[in-house]
Amino acid sequence: MTSDTLTIREMCDLFEVTPRTLRFYEAKELLFPQRDGQKRLFTRRDRARLKLILRGKRFGFSLEEIRQLLDLYYVGDQQATQLGRTLDIARDRLSDMQRQRDELDHAIDDLKSQMALVEDMLAKRDRGRDAAE
Amino acid sequence: MTSDTLTIREMCDLFEVTPRTLRFYEAKELLFPQRDGQKRLFTRRDRARLKLILRGKRFGFSLEEIRQLLDLYYVGDQQATQLGRTLDIARDRLSDMQRQRDELDHAIDDLKSQMALVEDMLAKRDRGRDAAE
DNA sequence: AGAGAAGATGACGTTTACGTAAAGAAGACG
DNA sequence: CGTCTTCTTTACGTAAACGTCATCTTCTCT
Numbered sequence: 555m556t557s558d559t560l561t562i563r564e565m566c567d568l569f570e571v572t573p574r575t576l577r578f579y580e581a582k583e584l585l586f587p588q589r590d591g592q593k594r595l596f597t598r599r600d601r602a603r604l605k606l607i608l609r610g611k612r613f614g615f616s617l618e619e620i621r622q623l624l625d626l627y628y629v630g631d632q633q634a635t636q637l638g639r640t641l642d643i644a645r646d647r648l649s650d651m652q653r654q655r656d657e658l659d660h661a662i663d664d665l666k667s668q669m670a671l672v673e674d675m676l677a678k679r680d681r682g683r684d685a686a687e
Numbered sequence: 688m689t690s691d692t693l694t695i696r697e698m699c700d701l702f703e704v705t706p707r708t709l710r711f712y713e714a715k716e717l718l719f720p721q722r723d724g725q726k727r728l729f730t731r732r733d734r735a736r737l738k739l740i741l742r743g744k745r746f747g748f749s750l751e752e753i754r755q756l757l758d759l760y761y762v763g764d765q766q767a768t769q770l771g772r773t774l775d776i777a778r779d780r781l782s783d784m785q786r787q788r789d790e791l792d793h794a795i796d797d798l799k800s801q802m803a804l805v806e807d808m809l810a811k812r813d814r815g816r817d818a819a820e
Numbered sequence: 821a822g823a824g825a826a827g828a829t830g831a832c833g834t835t836t837a838c839g840t841a842a843a844g845a846a847g848a849c850g
Numbered sequence: 851c852g853t854c855t856t857c858t859t860t861a862c863g864t865a866a867a868c869g870t871c872a873t874c875t876t877c878t879c880t
Contacts, residue, residue: 561856561857562856562857563856563857572838572839573857574837574838574839574840575837575838577858577859578837578838582837591845591846592845592846592857592858592859593846593856593857593858594857594858609790609794611837612747612787612790613747613787613790613791613794614745614746614747616836616837617836617837618836626798626801626802626805627801629805629808634809634812637805637808637809638809640805641802641805641806641809644798644801644802644805645802647798648795648798648799648802651791651794651795651798652795654745654746654791655788655791655792655795657742657745657746658746658784658787658788658791659788661742661746661784662781662784662785662788665759665777665780665781665784666781668759668760668777669759669774669777669778669781672759672762672770672773672774672777673774675762675770676767676770676771676774679767694826694827695826695827695828696826696827705868705869706827706828707867707868707869707870708867708868708869710828710829711867711868715867724875724876725827725828725829725875725876726826726827726828726876727827727828749866749867750866750867751866
């Protein structure tokens, strides 16, 4: 059994991030790699957290918002009050995401129809040019 | 007929942004308010654009990405090559948005089930506490 | 005329999320 | 033993998107 930890480089390759990013996330307390001497070793838990971090970023959440949410996914040594607060935060983020999805659906439709309109314009312009030849 | 233009303050109130933001967007060539002397007057077109800008921001697009897209919605004095490029950009953004929506659906489900799990944990813990009394 | 109020133009400051360069430690290898 | 790599820490730099003065016009109103 390979102990299941990754070096910083392996971690970077796996997630397509830079070492700086991983150290930065550790400094911000989003990741907690173990140490072998002074070298970092990233555990399965770190990988799970990083995955959630990158996902959160794609939805436009700040690292701080993400950090608050991460505790929801690693429930173990939490106080109940802490968990309660985390749940509240999660509820907020959830409704953020649901609103965002609705708006996104809307925006996608808008963009599609606007594109169709422009494509039509271009097509007509081309036909006009052909007819003029 | 009130000529249908808004002062910077009216515009700010309408969209909940600051004057600085509107001037910044103008500097970045996202808005093109008319001038009355040195005062800015925001037109219907500026309002439409600002709406799209703020929407784009909520989806995590940069102002530069948004600027490139805006031309799609204000087709008038465009060259055909320009429009073609804008359409390409639009196609990219569209697939961005579609991917984002799918991922968002996924993330929403994940978050929901994780919340349910934690809520369960808390409920069980409470029942356990009651039983112990 | 004087005093606000609203808007304009610099210009420097701030936060977030890293990039990048310098300098040292530590194991691998010919 | 010397020298690569790989990794570390420390620290200054940077781009984006505004915030925040300070100073200056321009109306407007009493």
